[in-house]
Amino acid sequence: MQTNAQNPRLTSAILWLMAVLSGLVVANNYYNQPLLGLIAADFQVTESTVSKIAVLTQIGYAFGLLFIVPLGDKLWRKKLILVDLALVILALLFMAFAQQLMGLFIASFFIGVTSVIPQLFVPMAAELSSPEEKSVNIGMVMSGLLIGILLSRFFSGVIGELWGWRTMFEIAAGMMILAWLLVYRYLPELRPNFKGSYGSLMQSVWQLAKTQPVLQLASFRGAMGFGAMSAVFTTLVFHMEGDPFNAGSSVVGGFGLIGAVGALAAAFVGRLVQRFTRYQLIYYALLILLLSWxxxxxxxxxxxGLIIGIILIDLGLQSSHIMNQSDFFALPTNATNRLNTVYMVSYFIGGSLGTYLGAVGWQYAGWTGVCFVGTVFSVSAFSAHVLLGRVFLMKNK
Structure with a gap:
């Protein structure tokens, strides 16, 4: 979508703002993962029980993607983001002060529901970019989002070990207040491009999901890839608490920092579109994902082994993720938020499934079970791409 007279120009400052805020907001979904062991000990429950916190956060995120992100095409985007940020702050404070396990479950779900703002920024970057700059600008916003995901685990692991898991969510609420002020002061407004009712808006989301094969394939690849990574990151804390590591939450969180190496490298994949087709870039990215296992x-x-594996799984997943989005954003439609809704709902349903099955695999077969789950997800993504990707991608080249 070319920039038009109704929309502001995508300056470097606005692009950086969206990248930084994407990282800060999306981190809310991942603070809990290195803290699960601490929460389990605090509430005296099993690891499999407390892992529901991570599952509910991801389900909540998928819920928010489905019901909130499409509104980016219907409502003034800046106002939508400001209201959503206020709700994020309330959910984080609820998490920080909840005294019952059910309260944590409810808070985790709503943290996921409200932390969808980065998925309003990504279509915004695509919408305001020229075709030549689209992949690069999407990669820029995604790099902020991905680094936020990975550094959140390191940050929360350290904070949790030093001051307790509740402190992490109090700090997160403070950062969201800062984000609200930055959005209010600096983010430009974008004009809505959909004038129908909310019901017809949601109906159009379903219509896109049914009729766009390029979007369908990208959504499946994304879901399977994120499911693979979620399986390992959710159970890594349990794996490293035992022999031979006997490590605390800060060490586990450090693997998020290690994974940032792969995410940073993936941010540059958009610059390779002049030399390789999207089919080739996604093929190699999913091959790296398979190799990580x-x-x-x-x-x-x-x-x-874990360091190399985590770097590779992040590099493979995030590279394919960026190219998946570049792929369907090239479709000839202005429904950018709705396209992203279909993709990201699928993505986080896959993540939720990977988190759940990873926990089941850990419960019944330990680390071997986790690796089996992750490998099946990765093979599914790669197989679908090899069987169908060339046809769809060449049509949308």
Whole structure:
């Protein structure tokens, strides 16, 4: 979508603002993962019980993507973001002060529901970019989002070990207040491009999901890839609490910092579109995702194996994620938020499924079970791309 006279120009400052805020907001969904062991000990419940916190956050995120993100096409986007940020702050404070496990479950769900703002920024970047700059600008916003995901685990692990898990959510609420002020002061407004009712808006989302094969394939690849990564990151804290690591939450969180290496490298994948087709870039990204499990499984009881595996799984997933979005944003429609809704709902349903099955795999077969789940997800993504990707991507080249 070319920039038009009704919309502001995408300056470097606005692009950086969206990238930074994307990282700050999306981090809310991942603070809980290195803290699950601390929460389990605090409430004296099992690891499988407390893992529902991560599952509910991801389900909540998918819920918010489905029912909130499409409104970016119907409402003034800046006002929508400001209201949503206020709700994020309330959900984080609820999490910080909840005294019952059910309260944590409810708070986790609503943290996920309201932390969807980055998925309003990504279509905004695509909408305001020229075709030549679209992949690069999407990669820029995604790099902020991905670094936020990965650094959130490191940050929360350290905070949790030093001051307790509740402190992390209090700090997160403070950061969201800062984000609200930055959005209010600096983010430009975008004119809505859909004038129908909310019901017809949601109906159009379903219509896109049914009629766009490029979007369908991208959504499946994204869901399977994120499911694979979610399986390992949700159970990593339990794996490293035991022999031979006997590590605390700060060490587990450090793997988020390690994964940032892969995410940073993935941010540059958009610059390769002049040399390779999207089919080729996604093919190699998913191949890297598959390769990561060799290290995660065979080197899973060594630091070096896990470090290499985590770097590769992040590099493969995030590279394919950026190219998936570049792929369907190239479709000839102005329904950018609705396209992103279909993709990201699928993405986080896959993540929720990976988190759940990863926990089941851990319960019944330990680390081997986790690796089996992750490998099945990765093979599914790669197989779908090889079987169908060339046809769809060449049509949308």
């Amino acid at each position: 060799v290290f995660i499984y065979f080197g899973g009881y060594t630091y070096w």
